[in-house]
Amino acid sequence: MNMKVEKAAVVVIGGGIFGCATAYYYTRNYPGRKIIVLERNELCNAATSRAAALMTRIRSKKAFIPLSLETYNAISAMEQQLGESMDVKRVGVMHVAATEGSVKELEALMAVAAEFGEPTSWISNSEAHNRAPWLNTEEAIRIGYIPGEAYCDPYLLGTFYARCAKMQGADIRQGVTVTEVIMDGQTAVGVRTEHGEIRAGKVIVAAGAWAPLFAAQAGIGLPMAPVRSQYWITDKAGIFPADSPIVLLPDAQAYARPEGGSLLFGIREKKSFAASPESIPADIHHFSFSPDKGMQDLSEVIEKLARFFPGVYDVGLRYYVAGFSGYTPDNNLTMGIPDGVENLLLATGCVGAGIAVSGGVGRAFAALAAGEPNPYDFSSFDIHRFGKIDPLSPEWLERCAMARSLKKSG
Known part of the structure; x- marks a missing residue:
């Protein structure tokens, strides 16, 4: 049986807040380029909908702040686009x-x-x-x-990103399970689903808790748990x-x-x-x-x-x-472009700040997927900063769990 093969400029694994935000910025800033978001359940139904959704702007980790400020910009723009209020509690x-x-x-x-x-x-x-x-x-x-x-309804924020992205031309599909990142040597060339293949110029992993499994298919030990x-x-x-x-x-x-x-x-x-x-x-x-x-x-x-x-x-x-x-041992985000693998982007490791930083994360990955420079400094989020690790080992899981236990800030 011949499986269907589709093509897109970008394919995103995961329809949580990072995946939806990326689709929103990509279709807004690069109109006419095809992006497909694949979610195996319903949009924003896992970590996103369960978040406490503190939209913290000012933090001791300064690298987070521009990302959070962009989330507020996005909310204003999306409320205007949809003609609806998100009822953010300021x-x-x-x-x-x-x-x-x-x-x-x-x-x-x-x-x-x-x-x-x-x-x-x-x-x-x-x-x-x-x-x-x-x-x-x-x-x-x-x-x-x-x-x-402020704080917000996290599910509402995620679906605002998705609705605006759809209005701008994003192809967002629910009930589609990605089984594999397709690799050609050290280059990611698409994804395989139960319905067929989608070949893409860039593959973005925004799969939340399951992201280390997709990263491993590209030979990457993703440092988060x-x-x-x-x-x-x-x-x-x-x-x-x-x-x-x-x-x-x-x-x-x-x-x-x-x-x-x-x-x-x-x-x-x-x-x-x-x-x-x-x-x-x-x-x-x-x-x-x-x-x-x-x-x-x-x-x-x-x-x-x-x-x-x-x-x-x-x-x-x-x-x-x-x-x-x-989570990560240093409570910093873990995301960006991995060394040694082409055309794969990892929008992962939210460390409990995913709702707050979603705007900046979406804007950053839209730019990276379009082959442009990252508008933000991701150096403290570097995927390789812990060296070679096994993200499935009990020792690594314990390190990441302990980081949350010791965390004091919001």
């Missing part, structure tokens, strides 16, 4: 520092904000409590407020105003944001959970992230959290949400 963020070490880190962060022209202010403990009545500020030494920060992110959403209560700011609690290794009259909060577990990409089913909904809905992990750190959120002991927990983020 509530700002409060950084609560309760140790001298955290104060120094916060002061450095506020200096970074000034460097990028981002408004900031120092606010009193009582003002912080008034803005977030659930927050106990007794132990806080300094509280910084950055009003320009699927590490579980988890958060809870409380019952509704008057102490959780819908317009309350995001709150980052580095001394509790926790974050929180409003969720329609409830509070969404997440923690960094003492022992984060990583899985081999080989063990994760094609449909993430069939994966058991935590039989006890994270309660053991929460119980191990709840005392630290309760210093700032004493109501955590009493409030009802209505929802538990978990998903995989692609």
Whole structure:
């Protein structure tokens, strides 16, 4: 039986937020060139839809900042294009520092904000409590407020990218499983699916937790691992105003944001959970992230959290949400062009920041796929910075899991 062979300028493996954002920028900036996005399930149904979606602009890792700022540009442009609001919640963020070490880190962060022209202010403990009545500020030494920060509905952002990309000519296909990256020696020339082959000038892997498996087909040990992110959403209560700011609690290794009259909060577990990409089913909904809905992990750190959120002991927990983020030992993104392989691009390793940086990532990979220079500095995201690694080994998975456990920032 003869399998169908199609041709495209670019083929993207994965219809999550990175794949959809890349299609949006590629069709916008390079009209008339054919890009095909292949998603085996529904668009944005894995990591994207499970994200807490803090759209953090100002971070200690400066290389992330231009990428996040571009996401805000994209949202404005897409809202205008579609004539719809994404209802981004521009509530700002409060950084609560309760140790001298955290104060120094916060002061450095506020200096970074000034460097990028981002408004900031120092606010009193009582003002912080008034803005977030659930927050106990007794132990806080300094509280910084950055009003320009926001959060969003991550699924909506991903589908906005996809809808605008389709309007601009992208071919986005759901229910199509890519089985293989087709290699001709050291050159990626397309992908194989159960329906046939698609030959392309550039192949982009944007497959989230499964990206290391596709990279391995091109002989690349992709330095990232699927590490579980988890958060809870409380019952509704008057102490959780819908317009309350995001709150980052580095001394509790926790974050929180409003969720329609409830509070969404997440923690960094003492022992984060990583899985081999080989063990994760094609449909993430069939994966058991935590039989006890994270309660053991929460119980191990709840005392630290309760210093700032004493109501955590009493409030009802209505929802538990978990998903995989692609983590690395240094909590930097892992993406770009691998050495020694032609025409393969890897849009991977989101380290829990995928929603925030999606605009910059999409713009960067659209440019790279068009054979143009990357508009951003990806040097700290270099795929080869850890040397030769085995992304499926227990040792590597443990290194990446530990990076999340030790992470303090939002």
